[in-house]
Amino acid sequence: MLNTTLPFLRCPKKRKGKDRCAGKLKLASNHPPQQRTEVYEVRSGNLTCKDCGSRYPIISGIVLLVENVSEYLVSHVKGISRLVPLPEIPLEYRDDFLTAKAEIEIEQVEEDLEAQRVMALYLMNHYLSAGDESGERWWKPRSGEASPLIDSLIREYWDKSPIVQIGQWVSRLAKQGESMSTVVELGCGVGGIYPVIRPYIKSYLGVDSSFSSIALARHVALGMPYSGSIAIPEDLLQGHSARKLKLRVAKGFDGSGDFIVGDIDAPPLASESWDLCLVLNAIDMLEEPASLPRLQHKLLKAGGIAIQTGPYIWHEFVSKRLRPLVPAELRGDSARAVEWLYEQAGFTIEDRINHLPWLFFKHVRQLEIYSVHLLLARKRA
Ligand SMILES: C[S@@+](CC[C@H](N)C(=O)[O-])C[C@H]1O[C@@H](n2cnc3c(N)ncnc32)[C@H](O)[C@@H]1O
Ligand SMILES: [Zn+2]
Structure with missing residues (x-):
């Protein structure tokens, strides 16, 4: 994601009842730019909610701003594993991701096509x-x-x-x-x-x-x-x-x-x-x-x-x-x-x-x- 996108984003976590947290987010890049530039791309890092502390990873430049990141990674494993090298999947999600990936590999590839x-x-x-x-x-x-x-x-x-x-x-x-x-x-x-x-x-x-x-x-x-x-x-x-x-x-x-x-x-x-x-x-x-x-x-x-x-x-x-x-x-x-x-x-x-x-x-x-x-x-x- 681009650093300039941050002010538009809010935490999607559900609170008790039906409300969303909607907290503002803090951007952390694993490779901050060497030189100060106004607009830069964060390829790897995360967003953290300033209110509830929920964390949302940025993988291959794409922020996953979804309520349940682990569930998202598992249910979208096909599309993600085709495009993202494994080391880019954050460690905390990697085991579940690998298990899901192993399961789909024995299925027919027709759905992929x-x-x-x-x-x-x-x-x-x-x-x-x-x-x-x-x-x-x-x-x-x-x-x-x-x-x-x-x-x-x-x-x-x-x-x-x-x-x-x-x-x-x-x-x-x-x-x-x-x-x-x-x-x-x-x-x-x-x-x-x-x-x-x-x-x-x-x-x-x-x-x-x-x-x-x-x-x-x-x-x-x-x-x-x-x-x-x-x-x-x-x-x-x-x-x-x-x-x-x-x-x-x-x-x-x-x-x-x-x-x-x-x-x-x-x-x-x-x-x-x-x-x-x-x-x-x-x-x-x-x-x-x-x-x-x-x-x-x-x-x-x-x-x-x-x-x-x-x-x-x-x-x-x-x-x-x-x-x-x-x-x-x-x-x-x-x-x-x-x-x-x-x-x-x-x-x-x-x-x-x-x-x-x-x-x-x-x-x-x-x-x-x-x-x-x-x-x-x-x-x-
Ligand atoms: C029929 S496609 C249309 C795509 C594009 N808007 C267009 O008109 O060409 C529907 C799109 O909505 C997205 N979509 C469906 N349900 C969604 C949801 N709950 N949240 C976000 N995107 C969703 C799908 O991934 C897909 O890209
Ligand atoms: Zn929050």
């Missing part, structure tokens, strides 16, 4: 453009005929994605003189929104519970080192990831953006501190979707802006719990139901797009299309 494939899909989705005339036509097979339909859908819709649309909204807000000093994104995935909105904002923090996503976000958007390889699918006869992906990686960082590991259900963030809070395509992954607008409301300054998008692929048990919370007449329309949740949480909806195509290139013979709803809402005073 699946996880890497999903990462590749998101990387393409966040960072590749179809319009760069000088660029490679990454969606076309290198031999054989391309699908004319997939080709035309990608040319038509790829560069009108939700990320591009949010870039336009943020640019418009900046032009209107909206304060955009502090931006936080929950469930940021591989971080592609940051380079898009960077010209219009002062600072950005991306939070996601996936270690692999945060490692990739830091690599591509901040230029941090990355030890994994990055490849995308082509013709599946060649294997699942046959084409090395040439991404334009950021040349460096300036302290205006950072990415950390954290959980939306235990947000490690200062309250009432953000001008803009983004959440893209994560509400339907939460057990309690109604908690998301409440959380965005809590994080935002008075008059701050929430942007939320979703394809609303509710899990059956989530929709069962959500249904009775929304008025009967809205139960057939997820977009209106979600807007209603935002209004109930203290927002006024200022802009919306009901259906925006969101494309995932799965291989040369499979293109997945979601229809995403986007809303822009202001926290009422």
Whole structure:
């Protein structure tokens, strides 16, 4: 993590009852910079809560600001062990980590391949453009005929994605003189929104519970080192990831953006501190979707802006719990139901797009299309 990120972070530990500790944190680096610089990266060290003393490790530059670090390391052992050399796992967690690692090594590797494939899909989705005339036509097979339909859908819709649309909204807000000093994104995935909105904002923090996503976000958007390889699918006869992906990686960082590991259900963030809070395509992954607008409301300054998008692929048990919370007449329309949740949480909806195509290139013979709803809402005073 960058030293400049510290003031935005808070202790996510749960106190007795339902409250979070939310204490301020102290940063300790195992290798402090030789020379005083305003912005520097802490590759290894920890954050300690000034109130309750809880400690959160920084591993390969990634702070794990989660309630239970030991549990996190064990449940994310696959992604972490692929990217982090063992000596970088703090000693106090190493035995449990090694036990978990031994257990997964005897399992099938298919799940691993699946996880890497999903990462590749998101990387393409966040960072590749179809319009760069000088660029490679990454969606076309290198031999054989391309699908004319997939080709035309990608040319038509790829560069009108939700990320591009949010870039336009943020640019418009900046032009209107909206304060955009502090931006936080929950469930940021591989971080592609940051380079898009960077010209219009002062600072950005991306939070996601996936270690692999945060490692990739830091690599591509901040230029941090990355030890994994990055490849995308082509013709599946060649294997699942046959084409090395040439991404334009950021040349460096300036302290205006950072990415950390954290959980939306235990947000490690200062309250009432953000001008803009983004959440893209994560509400339907939460057990309690109604908690998301409440959380965005809590994080935002008075008059701050929430942007939320979703394809609303509710899990059956989530929709069962959500249904009775929304008025009967809205139960057939997820977009209106979600807007209603935002209004109930203290927002006024200022802009919306009901259906925006969101494309995932799965291989040369499979293109997945979601229809995403986007809303822009202001926290009422
Ligand atoms: C469908 S993906 C969307 C990623 C990205 N926002 C986008 O739109 O491309 C959902 C993301 O939310 C993250 N996520 C899911 N539940 C989370 C939680 N409880 N806390 C933090 N991140 C979470 C996942 O790791 C994943 O990166
Ligand atoms: Zn604490």
